Amino acid sequence: KVTDEQKLGIPGVIVKEKGTTNLTSTDNNGNFSIAVLSDQSKLTFNYIGKRMQEVIVGNQRIFNITLEEESRTMEEVLVIGYGTQSREKLTTSVSKLDMKVLENVPLANVASALQGTLPGVRVQSTSGQPGAAPRVIIRGGTSINNPNGAAPLYIVDGIIRSDLNNLNSNDIESLQVLKDAASTAIYGSRGANGVVLVTTKSGKAGAVQINYGYDLGISTLQKKYSMLNARDFIYYQRMGIAARADQDPSQLVKLGLATSGGAGNDLTNKTAYTTQYLTPANSYKLNEGWDSMVDPTDPTRTIIFKNTDFQDVLFSTGKTNNHNLSVSGGSEKAKFNLGLGYLDNEGIAISTDYKRLTLNMNGELQATDNLSVFGRVLYSNMRNTQVFGKESDMFGRSLALASTAKFTYEDGSLAPGLGATIGNPLYYESTIDAKNSTDNLTLSVGGKWNITKDLNFIPQVSIYQVTDDNRSFQGAYYNGPASYIDSRVASGGYNKTLQHQADGVFSYHKTFLEKHELEAKLGFSYFQTEKSSLLASGRGAASDLIPTLNGSAVPVSVSGLESQLRIMGYFSRINYNYLEKYLLSFNLRYDGASNLGDKKWGFFPGVSAGWNVHKEAFWSSISDKISQFKLRASYGVNGNIGQLGYYDAQGQYSVGAQYNGAAAVQNTALSNPGLTWEQSKTLNFGTDLGFFKGRVNLMLDVYRRVTDNLLTNMSLPHSTGFASILTNLGSLENKGIELELSGRVFPQSSAFGWNISLNAAKVKNKILELPNNGIPFNRIGGDYVYNPKIGDYAWMGGLQEGGKPGDIYAYKQKGIYATDEEAAKGPKDTMVPLADKTKYGGDVNWEDVDGNGLIDSRDRVYVGNIYPEWTGGFTNTFNYKNFGLLVRFDYTAGHVIYNYTEAASVGQFQGENGLSSTVLRSWKKQGDITDIPRFYWADQQARSNLFRGNSHYYEKGDYLALREVTLSYVLPQAILNKLKISQLRLNLSGTNLHYFTNYVGQNPEDGGTDNGRYPVPRTIVLGANLTF
């Protein structure tokens, strides 16, 4: 019997008599039997993800084999481009995902599994919409213009994709990330940003296995915005209006309007808010749950109101149901695998969800002695619903709908709130009818032809098709109480991406004189993708009954687009080692792409070498302590055209606009026939260390990547009439260090198992070169501010040579003036948006950086950078008897977030939004010492204490996330036998449990401006996995 560390029988383990073709595999319980030639035979036990074991048969007849998790040891087998390689012989930088991450929690997007689990891979969840793809950036990315768009190349079963969306994590057998240029050189043209290689599950020889898994998940909001309730809101809103009247008495009229804090509302359907003066006619509302308060601006009057927490309206508990069924098995001649999955993932924002149906079906047949063929189908259908309008409107503005807004009118119908972008979520969600459906289909066939014992040929041809059909219909709605919009805008679209790919690889593998091992590959690749779309929109339907376009009376627009891209390549890899001590590897690729200018072909070589020091004779004295010591070095050149449009080199005259009903053609992009490959050169040094016979393993990589000929949008002078031109002028350096550590705390023999794995990565980006534009440091954009270092004004930030992208500048809040007298002594503030620039107590005391007595745009200071420097994570797994516990953290540090939502709800930028509870500690009277300025209604019109960009609201995004905790239990065999099932594993998991962070907003993961994002939900999952 073969089991894992949790005593769970492992089905499908290949048991082989070494040196023969005699093999079998374990059944569902992990049992096997095999007839061997002699007692001297050795049996090997092989299972992906487990460390290979070898035993001598001897006189034993019953074997109880425990296969260990493959920690980051030398035996680990890695899928690399067009082949596999053992960690022992690897000379490049490749990280492999610990499959435990995929075991417990149903991930709507597989890329989320990379978060904090692989060093040097930055993954940021920017939206909690179910199924939303997180951002994945490897080693800082190679882009200057759009560092957040430098996505890696994704390859699933040899087939290139643009993302991992709609892939079922249960279908995944392994996932690895190729990081250095030598490893990605085999994908030459597109490898610069790293390559994510995914292999899906396929049939294995052995008994048929049937597995069913079910997860039930409950998702909830992690953290609410802390907002004022209606009573406090009315108090501050009215005092804020009154404060405005200090400088502008006409503002007082607002106290009587039908606004969030104004008392001019009534009980009719004509006003959006509940706030109103108490009258005999409306006093009965006080018996219906309304509240009253003294008008803070006129103590003789009473205001009544009703409090509604619109966060409670928008957020609800989301349920997730996930079913997976797999059947696989076969003989040495024929293998088959079927995986079916259905995920229904409700979001925590009302009426948002993600539904995914997946199929993974494949088979392989040994057609003749030297030829096998295979066919694979990978299919998914995804449907989702998203929030009304833009995410930032829903989660930044509507979420902050003032708590005094009416939830329903007197007649019980839903009230709309202020309007569509700041509205009652429940009302607006009820007015849309949308469908969003995506099919991903992969069909591939291929084979393996063993031409001789040492030489084989593996061809694969595939079709990958993504089709997306969607429609949306905006029913008639009230845009605020007074405006009834019945244009009933409808739209429909159909997008198709059809990709053809053909690859063929000759492989030669031979060991000479038992010392020299040579592996050589030669292959070609053809890739073509064709995009087409049809889009139309209309309006003017007579009623809300038909959500499709045929209901529209007025056609508004039509569009249809087609485009094509073709990339061809030839590649080769030669691996050589001498006694597995000295390792050498060459990767070459010669690629041509249709979207480049006149020079279409590029050559991308990679070379790497390694030395297994521990295999040297001199090492044996310390090999029990330091069991493994390998040194690696690699250098390679990659290409990249990832951000280049299909026809960008040719310039563009675009169509679609009209003037007076006639078609207009506009020159929208300048041609640049010289556009060519970006070239990324990476030098990587690494070491793999194993201590105490593999109980502790350490991998360390340092690298420097320089990307030249960057496809960079060079900003053009405004007098050219263009914003930019795409050029190859630019050079970016990413320098970093990556560390991966894993260890077993207790020895293998201990009943209690505790494994730790940890990874950390730091990356620094630096712009080396920019297109020559005659400006010092060839700067593009930036801020003209006083630089105290040089004692003069200078252009800072933007993009400039020697700098880094993403620097932000803002006005530095030194403090809040406690009194008018103190304020009068301060510098003159030219940014006060009124004719009178006098400063008062409660205003921000800005740092006058240049000391000229004036606060203006040149007084901004550096407040941080939007890109993180540190990423990583750590995982603890514990095993005791049938119980397992996994605790996984990840962290990101170094990025700064402009908490716009907080600034806006302290400064009341919108005018009618809810207010942050931070306002409670705002300056109120002469002498107050605080860090929050006096509350004025609409700060940007009053003092611009916040609106101009106040350093106080540029917050560090550093966080540590408790990403997953899982408690699992494997039912004992005795019980299972009674139930007539072979295995049952139960798990209780929590994901996204908590962010440890000082960031005040909801999601600290992404740098830059936080205008409001769909919060990442906390999910509790109960899962069961059953094998028959």
Added chain:
Amino acid sequence: CTKTLELDPISQISNQSFWKTENDATGALNGMYVKLRTQAAGNLFAWGEARSEVMDRSLGGTAGLQVFFLNELNRSNVGVSAANNTINSTWQGMYAAVHAANLLLKKTPQISFSSENNKNQILAEAYAMRAYAYFVMTKTWGDLPLVLEPTEGSNPDVIMKERSSKVVIMTQIKADIDKALGLFPDNAFKNGRNMWSRPAVNALKAEVYLWNGKVMQGGQDDFRTALKAIEEVEKSDVVLLDKYESVFDYTNKGNKEILMAVRFQDIESSDNVFMNMYIDNSYMNKNTDQTTKDLIGVLGGLPAFTISKLVRDQFSVDDQRRNATFIEIYAPVNGVNTFYGSVVSKFSGTVIGGARKFYDDIVLFRYADVLLMKAEAQNALSLDPTAAINAVRKRAYGVNFPVHTYVNQSVVENDKAILKERLLELTVEGKRWWDLVRFNKAFELVPSLAGKPLDNNLLLFPIAETTLSLEPKVKQNLGYN
């Protein structure tokens, strides 16, 4: 194998494939007007009127626009306007129109046309556009980089330009106007009057020469040239409509008073700057009387700025233009009907599907404007300007015209009257600031300039920080740091 990699675009036009047929040129011509429309949406108003005494904050605050009417412009606040999307006052958009014109001027001559007239018409419109764009820009910034060739690459030796003096710019404008006038096949308007025509270019010519005569000290010859151009305008199919308000009627676009207007319309354009001068529900006072509510109709837009009290009060109650220009909103406060706010009604757009859409055409030239330029030129030549002034007043006051009939006075008084007539006639049509500069009255009449150094450089706009950061050879205007 390289052949396999040569793919032509399917759904877009590349540089190689364009500029082959007459239709290509027509499409590009339409594209040139789309560029102009982007500027007409807000920038033309920002440059031409927002700094004048006409504008003041409105009920919804300022949306960052106070930097204009408070005359607080500086390098960092002029290139961005925080809370509205119609104004982005760098010169990039104007140069986009210049580029479109330059392309037409370079490529059209190589194309064979079915008739020479069609080709000349296109070239004439391109010259006209270039002249207009440079004129707007030189009025706004003074000296300018002079770009007469289409942008075709990024060679810094070609694209990095110093500013040419405004004298050089004016010379180019005049030359382009003459070329345009020579090329227009006839004196007719295109359907809709929303593209350049010979009469429209003559109106432009009149303004250019008035500017040259007054601001650039060109002298009497310029006024004579302006007057001549106006005579040419008057030979075309243009009249004063009987009713002032029908000139701006949404359903009466391209009427016979219009010489040139930039077309805004449903589906093809977005709202223009007038959305910032109306009122939406959150700022409306529901205690206002029903008559006012009916006048305002469907609410919409965002009240960021509006016509100042100073200017509203200059309209006499018997002036028909008053009600056609703005609506004042009164509401009872403690029983007393009190002024609450005002909105601009002249360009209040239309209502589509229940929503107010600010799709009025932006009028660049209309006959009443030309008539007042005529009076201005005449007065500058010490000729009697009363006929032209009274033509405008007659329509404005209708039966009350006799009490408002203008009688010839001194040159100074006449100028004062003409400037005021332009204020009343052309309110919010994007002319006032430039009128104030041309009559050299900005410091006198704009309250927010009071106390500012009497420095004529302040009459120019600062060059935006974003522009300076990309064009190192361009130096900031004097008076701005």
